[in-house]
Amino acid sequence: MRPPRLALVPGEPAGVGPELCVRLAQQPRAHSLIAFADALVLRDAAARLGLALDLVEADDPASDRPGTLGLVAIDAPRPVQPGRLDVANAASVIDALHEAARGCLEGRFDGLVTGPVHKAVINDAGIAYTGTTELLAAQAHCDVVMMLGHDALRVALVTTHLPLRAVPDAITADAIERTLRIVGSALRRDFGVARARIAVLGLNPHAGEDGHMGREEIDVIAPVMARLCGEGFDLAGPLPADTAFLPAKLEGFDAVVAMYHDQGLPVLKYSGFERAVNITLGLPYPRVAVDHGTALDLAGTGRADPSSLFAAAALCAKLAAHRLASTA
Ligand SMILES: NC(=O)C1=CN([C@@H]2O[C@H](COP(=O)(O)OP(=O)(O)OC[C@H]3O[C@@H](n4cnc5c(N)ncnc54)[C@H](O)[C@@H]3O)[C@@H](O)[C@H]2O)C=CC1
Numbered sequence: 001m002r003p004p005r006l007a008l009v010p011g012e013p014a015g016v017g018p019e020l021c022v023r024l025a026q027q028p029r030a031h032s033l034i035a036f037a038d039a040l041v042l043r044d045a046a047a048r049l050g051l052a053l054d055l056v057e058a059d060d061p062a063s064d065r066p067g068t069l070g071l072v073a074i075d076a077p078r079p080v081q082p083g084r085l086d087v088a089n090a091a092s093v094i095d096a097l098h099e100a101a102r103g104c105l106e107g108r109f110d111g112l113v114t115g116p117v118h119k120a121v122i123n124d125a126g127i128a129y130t131g132t133t134e135l136l137a138a139q140a141h142c143d144v145v146m147m148l149g150h151d152a153l154r155v156a157l158v159t160t161h162l163p164l165r166a167v168p169d170a171i172t173a174d175a176i177e178r179t180l181r182i183v184g185s186a187l188r189r190d191f192g193v194a195r196a197r198i199a200v201l202g203l204n205p206h207a208g209e210d211g212h213m214g215r216e217e218i219d220v221i222a223p224v225m226a227r228l229c230g231e232g233f234d235l236a237g238p239l240p241a242d243t244a245f246l247p248a249k250l251e252g253f254d255a256v257v258a259m260y261h262d263q264g265l266p267v268l269k270y271s272g273f274e275r276a277v278n279i280t281l282g283l284p285y286p287r288v289a290v291d292h293g294t295a296l297d298l299a300g301t302g303r304a305d306p307s308s309l310f311a312a313a314a315l316c317a318k319l320a321a322h323r324l325a326s327t328a
Pocket residue numbers: 011016115116117118119120132278289290291292293294295296297298303304305306
C-alpha cells in the first residue's frame with residue numbers, strides 16, 4: 001500500500017494556521033503533506049520561527065520529508081500581517097478549501113487537514129460561509145456530522161453553526177436520525193467500533209423534567225431513539241446534559257451526541273483543548289481539523305501550541321491509511 005497523500009489548508013493567513021503548518025512540516029511522518037497556501041505566507045512564518053521550510057511541487061516525493069511541504073499555490077492577494085484580518089484575502093481561504101477538497105473528491109489526495117478559518121472575515125467579504133464542515137458537505141453533496149474528540153471523549157453535534165434562537169426548530173426527527181446513523185457508521189468504518197454505545201443528550205434543562213421544562217425530549221428525541229434501538233442501535237437518553245459528562249456517567253460510551261454547539265464543545269475543550277481535533281463524519285474522504293480558532297492574539301508570536309494540528313494530521317493519516325488498506 002502506498003503512503004497517504006494529505007492535503008493541508010492553513011486557514012486564515014493572519015491567524016496561527018501558517019506557523020502551525022510550518023511546525024507540522026518539521027515532524028517525521030509516513031505520509032506526504034501538500035499545502036494549499038501562499039508560499040510567501042508560509043516562508044514568512046518559517047523565518048519568524050527560525051525553522052527551515054522547503055516548498056516543493058505537489059507531486060514531488062520529497063513532500064513526506066521533515067522540513068518540506070508540497071505546495072499548490074493559492075496566493076493571498078494582499079500582504080499578510082499576523083493578527084490583522086484583511087477581507088481582501090478572504091476569498092483565497094475559501095479557494096484553498098475548495099481546491100484541496102476537490103483534490104480529495106477526485107482521488108488525488110487521501111485526506112484533508114485544515115487549520116482555523118475566521119468565519120466573520122469571510123462573511124465580511126461577502127461570501128456566505130458558516131463553517132468548513134458545511135462548505136465541504138455542500139461541495140460533496142452529502143450529509144455530514146461535526147464530531148470533536150480526544151483520547152477520552154468524543155462529542156458529535158446535531159446542529160452546528162446557527163444562532164441559539166434557531167436551535168429548537170432545527171432539532172427535528174430527521175436531523176437526529178441522520179446524526180445518529182452517520183455517527184454509528186463512521187465509528188464502525190473509521191474507528192473500529194462495531195456497535196457504538198452512544199449517549200444522547202436532551203435539549204432542555206434536566207432533559208425536559210418529564211415534559212415540565214420543554215417537550216422536545218418526549219415529542220422528538222425519544223421516539224427517534226426508540227426506533228433506532230429497535231434496529232439494533234445502542235443508545236442511552238435523552239440524558240440531562242449537566243450531568244451526562246460526569247466521568248462515572250460517561251463510562252462505557254463511545255460518543256456523546258449533543259443537540260447544539262455550546263452544549264457539547266465547552267466540555268470537550270475544557271477536558272482536552274490542546275489535544276482535541278474536529279472530524280467531519282460522512283464525507284467520502286477523511287477530514288480532520290484543529291479544535292481551536294485563529295488565535296489572532298498569538299499569531300506571529302510563535303507561542304501557539306501546535307498539538308491540535310499535530311493530532312489532526314496524525315489522525316487524518318491513520319484514517320486515510322485505513323481506507324487505502326481496505327480498498328487495496
Ligand atoms: N477549526 C476552525 O476553523 C475554528 C475556527 N474558529 C474561528 O476562530 C475565530 C476566533 O475564535 P475564538 O473564539 O477567539 O477562539 P480561538 O480558539 O481562536 O481562541 C480562544 C483562546 O484560545 C487561545 N488559543 C487558540 N488556539 C491556541 C493554540 N493553538 N495555542 C495556544 N492558545 C490557543 C487563544 O489565544 C484564545 O485565548 C472565530 O472566527 C471562530 O469562528 C473557532 C474554532 C474552530
